Amino acid sequence: HPSFSWSPSRLFLVPIPPFPGPHPSFSWSPSRLFLILIPPFPAVKPRLDIELCPPQQNWTEGQEGTLNCSAKGTPEPRVSCSKDGNSLIPGSIRPVYRAHAGTYLCQATNELGTAERNVTVWVQRASGAGAPGGSGPLGIFGGFGLLGSS
Numbered sequence: 001h002p003s004f005s006w007s008p009s010r011l012f013l014v015p016i017p018p019f020p021g022p023h024p025s026f027s028w029s030p031s032r033l034f035l036i037l038i039p040p041f042p043a044v045k046p047r048l049d050i051e052l053c054p055p056q057q058n059w060t061e062g063q064e065g066t067l068n069c070s071a072k073g074t075p076e077p078r079v080s081c082s083k084d085g086n087s088l089i090p091g092s093i094r095p096v097y098r099a100h101a102g103t104y105l106c107q108a109t110n111e112l113g114t115a116e117r118n119v120t121v122w123v124q125r126a127s128g129a130g131a132p133g134g135s136g137p138l139g140i141f142g143g144f145g146l147l148g149s150s
Helices: none
Strands: 012-014 033-037 045-046 057-058 065-067 072-074 078-083 087-088 092-093 101-108 114-125
Touching: 045 092, 045 114, 072 101
Parallel strands: 057 114
Antiparallel strands: 012 033, 045 072, 065 092, 078 087, 078 101, 101 114
């Protein structure tokens, strides 16, 4: 069920005229003033587009990597990603290790709902490291040869 926050910026004091009557008139009597919550408009469910949250991302071991995943929606969705119960904050920069390889579940949430996307991070060897010939994909299993390492 949608819920709306009670931010003071969305509360309005509104005078309500007496009704019924042949000619409406506004009264500033405290008994005629009401607080009304106005939600932000247009309200839009979260959406994880391919451009903002690519489902395949390539990182290089030993360098810095960023899990790129952001969402569209109003109010602005909160985005979180996790793999095997470990959270990874989208947009934060970190040194890349083989253990980062794998599939992350990214979720974007606002008051209207949640959108999800699986994001697979591939970690490649740094140039010149490991096997002859330089770089090769370590795969989503951290280089155990299950998805082909060179």
